[in-house]
Amino acid sequence: MALQSLDIIRRSATTTPSPGQRQTPEVAKLIDISKCIGCKACQVACMEWNDTRDDIGTNHGVLDNPLDLTENSWTVMRYAEVETERGLEWLIRKDGCMHCANPGCLKACPAPGAVVQYSNGIVDFHEENCIGCGYCITGCPFNIPRLSKKDSKVYKCTLCSDRVAVGLEPACVKTCPTGAIVFGTKEDMIRHAEERVRELTERGFAKAGIYDPQGVGGTHVIYVLQHADKPEAYCGLPRNPSIGPMVDLWKGAAKPVATLGLAMVAVGAFCHYVTKGPNEVSEEIEKEFEDEK
Amino acid sequence: MKNDPKKILRYTPFERANHWLSAITFILLAISGLAFFHPAFYPLTQLFGGGVWTRILHPFIGAAMAISFGVMFFSYRKLNVITPTDKEWLKHVREVVDGDDRNMPEAEKFNGGQKLMFWLLVGCMALLILSGIVIWRAYFAFLFPAAVIRLASVVHAVAATIMIALIIFHIYAAIWTKESIDAMLYGWVRRPWAKQHHPAWFRQMMGGDK
């Protein structure tokens, strides 16, 4: 979808405002891991709606298939068998773009308008502007974008921005048979999640909680975790994701300052020439050689 | 042109060709790199046929420059060893900048400032090559963990900024010091020029003392 949606709040590599007159409510997808049975219907629905097909892979002896996100698999189920105080638990996490309020991909991207953020919070790639450099992959704290080998553009979950724009819920939400994935305004989703956490706590999951990491300004995909004290147990969900000091340094205020610095070197050189004049061979030495002739 | 038989050869045709190969590839790298550096420069991608082509070409031009610069490094590294005289020269650099080099220690083929520039450029180039490979998404980046790629991105941008500043300075020094561009274009320099700017080298070329 192009800028014509008129609800863009941020564009990559752009220093002027984006067309953003339309105001849409902030949305969120809530993934309740305690309700997920790992059936992968969402994974299938995602490919079905988006018309992507992954290569047929090989059996690695685990349920994870494909083993990782790809340019065709924008969401994958990750299965962790974990020993907790409750015994052996199967923690199944639907992985995919978290749609950060403060997206590292958008910050890192050098191509104007290749990454956009809508006022509803969805972070989307506009592949027509993508140059395939992979900076977004470097900037992402969740390791989500994948560069296509076919067309050298990056792809990831769009949170079905096309469906959401016309009032539908994302394909994965629509298909989930247990109601583990729900979609609505962020406010409603937080309230819903809080209720679920209360229920889980009553059922003995003392450390149940919401995963809506503030290091990236909160996300528009949030999890209910049975063990919110151990996010890493969910196949390496980062505890405190943030854009991080390196990417901040790389993409922050240093660049305009460096640009100014370069301009100053050139201006300084010019001023030197104007005030001191050229560095020529002295009359004295010229004379020495003339006399010789 | 060597219309004066008493002129001195400063750079061979091969050295000159290679220097200009480095110069051209450097300019192309600086322009294409800056295009990704800040949105203000993004329109420069048009010079390379758009953003995608700029992304494809930049690292290959970098590889070409790495070879050309590498040849320069090996041919000039001995001439750029910094001696105590060079250190003395650098201590008095203000006088040169002010336009009075009468009391400067005698420079060899390269003066202390040029030698310092040489080593700074070598350092930047080494960093750019190493970090450039790490962030080359199409062929190499998948070999490295995210933390290394992030560090390399910073290193590449910082080294590029420093190197561009050094080269602006280098180009200015060449414009400021009259006749030195001729040396790199045609190879031969007049003896007064050699005696003025590189007295120790001049004596050596004349086969002894003068």
Ligand code: HEM
């Ligand atoms: C020596 C080999 C070099 C290699 C392999 C290399 C490779 C790269 C790569 C892969 C990128 C990322 C963008 C892209 O995909 O094109 C990049 C960016 C960049 N390069 Fe190079 N490069 C090299 C040399 C240079 C040199 C000599 C300069 C200095 C003029 C330079 C300046 C830049 C700049 C300014 C950026 C943008 C950095 C940023 O936005 O953080 N590169 N380079």
Ligand code: SF4
């Ligand atoms: S790969 Fe595309 S979307 Fe990602 S940073 Fe580069 S231009 Fe932007």
